[in-house]
Amino acid sequence: MARSLNKVMLIGNLGRDPELRSTPSGITVTTFTMATNRRIKDKDGEWQDETQWHNIVAWRHRAEFAATYLKKGSRLYVEGRLTHRSWDDQSGQKKYFTEVVVENLVPLDPAPEGAREAKGYEPVPPPPGPPEETGGPGDEEDVPF
Secondary structure (H helix, E strand, C coil): CHHHHHHCEEEECCCCCCCEEECCCHHHHHHEEEEEEEEEEEEEEEEEEEEEEEEEEHHHHHHHHHHCCCCCEEEEECCCCCCEEEECCCCEEEEEEECCCCCCCCECCCCCCCCCCCCCCEECCCCCCCCHHHCCHHHHHCCCC
């Protein structure tokens, strides 16, 4: 039995095009935002849409896949783990950043024209091996932003 669990599953739409970068050591990383929505009744009984924004980071082959096949507005299923980073800004104030590190992603839009023939527009499964292959503490120190 697991002693703890850090699992995030989201279905939503990209808020901006993925940004592909490489770390100084050559590891590819892509970041994007993703919006999820839910409908709730307000105190007057009226339905309201509530949008939550999530920061998403994908490493290595998932980064390349996201940068190649996804764009602003794409509908996507993301599975991953939650991470938090903190730093001191120029004025000495502590800043915090929360993001989802992708372990699996599945495009939910129809495949773009020609993508299936290009053999690459399939869900990106987790690679075999230890979790560090999807990004890890060493990779986060190497982030170019």
